[in-house]
Amino acid sequence: MVRRTLTALARGLGLFSLAVLGELVAVVMLVAVLLSFFAGLVFLFPPAVRLARAAARVNRRLVRAWAGVAIAEPYRPPPTPPAERAGEPGPGRCGPVMQGTALRLTWLLNDPATWRDLLFLLVVPWTGGLLVAAPVLLAAVGAVQLVSGAPLGLAWLVLAAAVAPRYAPWALRAYGYLAHALLGPTEKAELARQVRRLSAVRTEVVDAQAAELRRIERDLHDGAQARLVAVGMMIGTAERLLDTDRNAARAMLAKAREASADALHELRRIVRGIHPPVLAERGLGDAVRALALDCPLPTHVTIDLPARVAAPLESAAYFAISELLGNAARHAGATRAWVDIGHDGTTLRITVTDDGRGGADPARGTGLRGIERRIGAFDGVLTLSSPAGGPTTAVIELPQALPAPRPQPLTRRAIALVACGVLGWIPLVPQGFVPMVFKLTGVTAKSWFLGLHVAEPFQWPVIGGMILLGAGMLAFAAWPALVHRAGVR
Secondary structure (H helix, E strand, C coil), X not given: CHHHHHHHHHHHHHHHHXXXXXXXXXXXXXXXXXXXXXXXXXXXXXXXXXXXXXXXXXXXXXXXXXXXXXXXXXXXXXXXXXXHCCCCCCXXXXXXXXXXXXXHHXXXXXXXXXXXXHHHHHHHHHCHHHHHHHHHHHHHHHHHHHHCCCCHHHHHHHHHHHHHHHHHHHHHHHHHHHHHHHHCCCHHHHHHHHHHHHHHHHHHHHHHHHHHHHHHHHHHHHXXXXXXXXXXXXXXXXXXXXXXXXXXXXXXXXXXXXXXXXXXXXXXXXXXXXXCHHHHHHCHHHHHHHHHHHCCCCEEEEECCCXXXXXXXXXXXXXXXXXXXXXXXXXXXXXXXXEEEEEECXXXXXXXXXXXXXXXXXXXXXXXXXXXXXXXXXXCEEEEECCCCCCEEEEEEEXXXXXXXXXXXXXXXXXXXXXXHHHCHHHHHHHXXXXXXXXXHCCCCCCCCHHXXXXXXXXXXXXXXXXXXXXXXXXXXXXXXXXXXXXXX
């Protein structure tokens, strides 16, 4: 607990210091804006924007690492250079350099993220910065007062030490949400990014589907169709032999029956390649278990799914797992494989690991690129870790693959637990421990401490009652968590 609190306080102080530096960057950008639009020094604007974006990127990285809030970059893609713009006239009176500069300046001016970065750098020291650094600043104020001889400084130090364990981690999360609100993409920007991404994915998926249809057509033409033609010829020959040589006709019909069985097997293989029946009937878990039984590698499968995955996502996940296991068996030289299918809320997470030689790279083959295209159509992500010498770990995440759990209604007991956890420190520390310290040290200041305003014989009972009340409230709030932890152990 102490280490966690000190870490949170140090991170809060670091974010506050970064916010102060960001304020200086914002001032530089404001000066550049004024000089650009009122003095004509437009060449100052792009470097100032780059400086502000660099400061914003540092904030995004630290917020993700320290506050656990991931923030995507909201910037619009840069404009295409004039020489590469299809269907555009030549440079004319302006050279390509001037045209490129004008395009870049217009791009920076029209991007809402430029001005959102500036707003964040201007306001964050006075909002999020003070929020995360409040316990440290409060302790500093108390220390200065104690050094100057003011006894009230001890109360500030005790208050800072009491609230820091709960306040500091919460303040980091609050800072992260504030940064996400200003530094993250707007809904419009996110939709535009999704449209661009899905447009590219759609093109790839259409090409992949066309190639898949050509493969199915080729398999039917070269396999099942040829076998069925042979069956028809054999039956025709048998019909002609019925009147002349019945034994030869029977032999020909036997061959036709064998050829029809081969054709049926070929058709079943093609059907499994399109959509396995076990996947439609039993779901992703049983289909993957059946796939593991057919895999040449010993494969351990772990399934943790609260509900059935949507059919299109099931198919994408199944074929992705099939491709990864096939790669492990054919190319990686692996001896074992592991498949772990779980979830994080509504997100389906699949982890496929093998003990092969590693070195897998999507750029060197079509299989991994095909997986990326297949899951990309559903906004899925493939993360691959395959160092030389192995092992290879592929993680597939498919968002919105599972139904969202229904929120549980808030009971009176839950409300009471939350209220006691939030308010319990008030009677314990400000109305309990702090007046107790004042009484023990002989401080005469009463301030807003209730126990010091009552008559002298009742001061200690009131202070003790406040301590017991606060401790009881916090114990009541923490009891369910303690019982759950003991049960888990």
